[in-house]
Amino acid sequence: MKTALLTHADCLGHVTPQGHPEQVARLEHILHALEGLDLKRVTAPLAADDDLLRVHPENHIRDIRSSRPSDGFAQIDGDTFMSPGSLDAAYRAAGAAVQAVDLVLGGEASNAFCAIRPPGHHAEAEKAMGFCLFGNAALAAKHALDYHGLKRVAVVDFDVHHGNGTQDLLWDEDRALVITSQQMPLWPGSGRPDETGAYDNVLNIPLAPGTGGAEMRSAYETQAFPRLRAFRPELVIISAGFDAHQDDPLANLNWSTGDFAWITAELCGIADEVCQGRIVSTLEGGYDLNALAEATRAHVEELMKAAR
Numbered sequence: 671m672k673t674a675l676l677t678h679a680d681c682l683g684h685v686t687p688q689g690h691p692e693q694v695a696r697l698e699h700i701l702h703a704l705e706g707l708d709l710k711r712v713t714a715p716l717a718a719d720d721d722l723l724r725v726h727p728e729n730h731i732r733d734i735r736s737s738r739p740s741d742g743f744a745q746i747d748g749d750t751f752m753s754p755g756s757l758d759a760a761y762r763a764a765g766a767a768v769q770a771v772d773l774v775l776g777g778e779a780s781n782a783f784c785a786i787r788p789p790g791h792h793a794e795a796e797k798a799m800g801f802c803l804f805g806n807a808a809l810a811a812k813h814a815l816d817y818h819g820l821k822r823v824a825v826v827d828f829d830v831h832h833g834n835g836t837q838d839l840l841w842d843e844d845r846a847l848v849i850t851s852q853q854m855p856l857w858p859g860s861g862r863p864d865e866t867g868a869y870d871n872v873l874n875i876p877l878a879p880g881t882g883g884a885e886m887r888s889a890y891e892t893q894a895f896p897r898l899r900a901f902r903p904e905l906v907i908i909s910a911g912f913d914a915h916q917d918d919p920l921a922n923l924n925w926s927t928g929d930f931a932w933i934t935a936e937l938c939g940i941a942d943e944v945c946q947g948r949i950v951s952t953l954e955g956g957y958d959l960n961a962l963a964e965a966t967r968a969h970v971e972e973l974m975k976a977a978r
């Protein structure tokens with residue numbers, strides 16, 4: 671079986687103001703970088719409101735729906751904007767994550783990568799923030815638990831920013847383990863090691879500015895991977911942000927493209943041991959266009975090597 675690639679042209683219709691780092695060109699660069707790879711290409715559906723309601727209350731969904739401007743931009747918070755196409759993009763992004771779970775659990779793909787925007791890991795239950803409207807990774811996890819009946823799902827978030835939204839949405843979900851590494855200090859400021867979830871189901875791994883590949887690998891080998899193996903998830907969801915790359919303009923970690931390949935291969939190895947290799951990866955951040963495209967391709971190539 672192949673690696674699935676889920677995306678939709680609507681995700682290019684989410685436009686942000688000139689100079690905003692979370693720009694249409696990010697996804698264009700990624701899709702160009704993935705051209706020619708032997709992937710199972712899937713057009714992402716719109717999420718159903720029932721998918722969103724697993725992690726967001728109805729009023730949050732209503733607020734986002736009513737915030738969509740008919741032209742220009744609506745500003746949701748300091749750095750989060752909606753254009754006329756943003757609502758469909760957000761529903762496609764969430765729909766991709768849900769569909770990817772269906773494909774992987776249904777045996778139609780070994781693993782999957784969702785090339786989507788807007789990203790999701792900063793969206794809290796009732797608060798869109800940090801370029802994110804809906805919690806794509808968390809709602810995919812809930813779909814796997816509540817719809818497919820899995821007993822344990824892990825989310826691993828290696829975006830350079832703290833996955834505060836995923837942590838919030840899965841804080842009191844004892845069937846989910848959330849592992850998130852982040853530069854600290856850095857926006858949004860949360861992600862301390864003492865934030866451990868209602869059931870000791872959250873593992874935060876702060877990394878000092880300047881942390882390079884060797885220290886990152888050591889942190890994952892000593893903290894993240896043992897917890898992940900011990901939890902024995904039936905599905906691993908990756909919040910794949912590529913802004914820990916040394917070329918990224920929004921943060922100060924020094925990971926190389928090879929480091930993203932390494933962490934992907936390691937996660938594939940663990941998924942192979944514990945859950946028949948079942949991985950759903952969703953795009954989060956990454957703001958240097960060339961580094962983003964290169965690191966994403968390396969990530970997807972590792973998923974492809976692991977596909978069986």
Ligand SMILES: [Zn+2]
Binds near residue numbers: 829830913954955956
């Ligand atoms: Zn980020």
